[in-house]
Amino acid sequence: MSAASRGLISRFRFLSLDSTRAFQSFSRAGFSSSTEAALSEEDHDHGGGWIIEAKPKIMTPSSRRTGAIGIKCGMTALWDKWGKRVPISLLWLDDNIVSQVKTMEKEGITSLQIGAGQKKEKHLTKPEIGHFRAQGVPLKRKLREFPVTEDALLPVGTPISVRHFVAGQYVDVTGITRGKGFQGGMKRWGFSGMPASHGASLSHRSIGSTGQRDAPGKVFKGKKMPGRMGGKQRTVKNVWIYKIDPARNLMWVRGQVPGAEGNFVFIKDAVYNKPDHSILPFPTFFTPPDEDPSMLEPMVADLGDVDPFMAE
Secondary structure, three states: OOHHHHHHHHHHHHHHHHHHHHHHHHHHOOOOHHHHHHOOHHHEOOOOOEOOOOOOOOOOOOOOOOOEEEEEEEEEEEEOOOOOEEEEEEEEOOOEEEEEEEOOOOOOOOEEEEEEOOOOHHHOOHHHHHHHHHHOOOOOOEEEEEEOOHHHOOOOOOEEOHHHOOOOOEEEEEEEOOOOEEEOHHHHHOOOOOOOOOOOOOOOOOOOOOOOEOOEOOOOOOOOOOEEEOOOEEEEEEEEEEEEEOOOOEEEEEOOOOOOOOOEEEEEEOOOOOOOOOOOOOOOOOOOOOOOHHHOOOEEOOOOOOOOOOOO
8 A cells, every 4th residue: 555545544534533523522512413503604713613702701600710820929928917927929920821722622622721921932942933833822931731611711812911810819829849859857757866865876867767677578668768859749729819910910929839939830710719700800801902001000809807817
C-alpha cells in the first residue's frame, strides 16, 4: 500500500471518528438527530461549535467560572480594632487574557486557558510561538488552564481583570512553595532531636532509629526522614479577599499564600466556602466603554459587625 493510500485511509478514519464524537456530544446534551437538524445555522459558528459571546450572563449554583493568574508581590500587615496584627498578602494580576478555548465538540472538555504577563519572542520555543500565533494573542509569560462549565466559556482575547473577583469573597490560591533544599528531620518534620547531654555525642539533631530488627528487616515507605523540603505545589483554601484595586489590578488577601515574592499563583473561587453567586460577575467582569479603570478607587470588603480578621 502506498503512502498516499495510507494517508487517505487515516483521513477517512479521522472524519468518521470526528462525526461520532459530535453525535455523542449531542446525545449527552440531550439532543436527538432531528433536533440537531432543526438547529439553525446562526446558532453555530463557522467551526461547527457553539457561538461563544463576551456578554454578561446569569450564574447558576452549578456554574463554574474561570480563575486567574497572579504574581505574589509581597506581604504587609493590618491592625484590627483590638490592636491585633494581621498579615496581608499582595497579589498582582498582570494582563490576564483568554489565550485558548476548549469545547466539548473539539477537545471533549470545556475549559479556558489563561495567559499572563509578557515575554519576548527570543525567550520562547517555536511551538510556544506557533501556539500564540494560531490563537491570535500576544506572547504570554505564563499559561494556566481552568476547567469551566459550558455557560462560562469566553472568546479568545477576553481580558480577565482583578474585578473578576469581589472584595469579601473567599478564593483558593495555588502556588509552588519556597524551596528550602535538603533538610534534616528536626526542621522538615519538627522532631525534638536526641538528648543534648550525657553521652549524645555529635547526634543532637539525629532522628534516631528508623527501622526494626530482622522482622521486617526494612524501613517502611513513607518514613519521616531527612530529604528535600519545599518546592511543591500547594493550595491554601478559603483565602479571604480584603481589598481590590482596579486601577493597578492589585488584590489584598488575608493570610499567606504559597511561594516566594515574584512567583506565579493561581486564583479561583473557593470550593468549600463558596461565594454568593448572585454578587459575582459572570462569566467575568466586562468593563463598560465609558469607564476608565485607572480612575477607580480601591474597593474594600464590608467588615460588618464582626471583625473578619478575628473570626476564624
